Amino acid sequence: MNSTTNGTSHIPPNGIGALTFTPMLAPNAIFTTVYTILLIIQLVLTVRFWRYYGYAIGMLGGLILELVGYIAKVQLSHNRADKNGYIMYIIGLTLGPTFLSSSLYLGISALQRHYEAARFSHLSPKLFATMFILGDFICLCFIGCGGSLAAIYAENPIGVDLMIAGLATQVLFTTIFCILLALVCRKIHYHLAKDNKISYIYCVATAAICLFIRSCWRVAELNGGFNGPLSDKEGIFIALDSIPMIIMSVLLTITHPEFWFDKRSHLRVRSTSGISLDSKV
Numbered sequence: 001m002n003s004t005t006n007g008t009s010h011i012p013p014n015g016i017g018a019l020t021f022t023p024m025l026a027p028n029a030i031f032t033t034v035y036t037i038l039l040i041i042q043l044v045l046t047v048r049f050w051r052y053y054g055y056a057i058g059m060l061g062g063l064i065l066e067l068v069g070y071i072a073k074v075q076l077s078h079n080r081a082d083k084n085g086y087i088m089y090i091i092g093l094t095l096g097p098t099f100l101s102s103s104l105y106l107g108i109s110a111l112q113r114h115y116e117a118a119r120f121s122h123l124s125p126k127l128f129a130t131m132f133i134l135g136d137f138i139c140l141c142f143i144g145c146g147g148s149l150a151a152i153y154a155e156n157p158i159g160v161d162l163m164i165a166g167l168a169t170q171v172l173f174t175t176i177f178c179i180l181l182a183l184v185c186r187k188i189h190y191h192l193a194k195d196n197k198i199s200y201i202y203c204v205a206t207a208a209i210c211l212f213i214r215s216c217w218r219v220a221e222l223n224g225g226f227n228g229p230l231s232d233k234e235g236i237f238i239a240l241d242s243i244p245m246i247i248m249s250v251l252l253t254i255t256h257p258e259f260w261f262d263k264r265s266h267l268r269v270r271s272t273s274g275i276s277l278d279s280k281v
Helices: 025-048 053-078 083-114 125-152 158-194 198-222 234-254
Strands: 266-269 276-280
Touching: 025 053, 025 234, 053 083, 053 234, 083 125, 083 158, 083 198, 083 234, 125 158, 158 198, 198 234
Parallel strands: none
Antiparallel strands: 266 276
16 A cells, blocks of 8 residues: 555645654644744733734734644644644745734834834835735735645646745845845934834844745745655754744744834934934823
8 A cells, every 4th residue: 555654645746735754743832832922922912002903913913823833733743644734734834924024014114104214215114014015915825826726736836836936025025125124224223223222123134034034945945845855854944944933923022113112202313414303202
C-alpha cells in the first residue's frame, strides 16, 4: 500500500493534502501561548484606546490568524493527516502577517501626523497608509485565491503560483516601506531623539525587517509547492517565520500609537526650521 506514516496517502505536490512531517509539539505550544497572551493584551488595548480602531483591526486579525495557525500545528503534532488542521495551518500562518503589516503602516501614519517633518511632499499620512494597505489587500487577494485553487485543483500549480505572487507582492511593498521608513528616520531623527522617541523608530524598523525576512522565506518555501523540499524544514520555518512574527507582534504591541502619540501631548515640527509649530496638552 502506497502510504506514509500516520495514515497519510499520496500527497499532491501543489495541492493542500497533509503535512509530510510531524510538527514539534513543544515550540508550537509555546507560540500558541505567546499569541494567546498577546491577543488578550490587544483586546484590552482595543477597548481602552478604541479610537485607533484601524490599528486594532490589523492587530486582532493578525494575532487571531497566527493563533489559529499554531493551534492547528499543535493538532497536527498529534495527527499530521488531519486535513482540516492543515488548512487552518496554511491559512493562519500565511495570512496573519498581512494583517499585522497593516498596523505597521498605520503606526507610521500616526508618526507622520504627529511630526509634520516626517511627511513626504504630496503624500499625506492617510494616503501613505492607504497605499501600503492597498498593497496588503492585493496580497490577500492573491493568497486567498491561490489557496482556494490549490485546495480544489491539487495537481495544478496555479494555486501555489498565485500564493507566491501574493507573497512576492508583500516583499515588494515591504521593501518600499523600509526605504521610506529610512527616509523618515533621517528626516526626523533629531526630533525623535529630542523627544525620547528614537526607540519607536527602531522598534518599527525591526518589525519591518522581520516582516521582510518572513515574506522572503515563504516565497522560497512555496517555490517548490506546498510539499516542496523546504516544506518539512521546521527548524528553518521557526527561525525565519515563527520567531520574526513573534518579534513583530510584540513590537507592534509595544509601539501602539496611543503610547507614543497621545493627542494630549500633540507636537508638530517644521521640516525646514526644526522648531515646534504648536503644542497641545
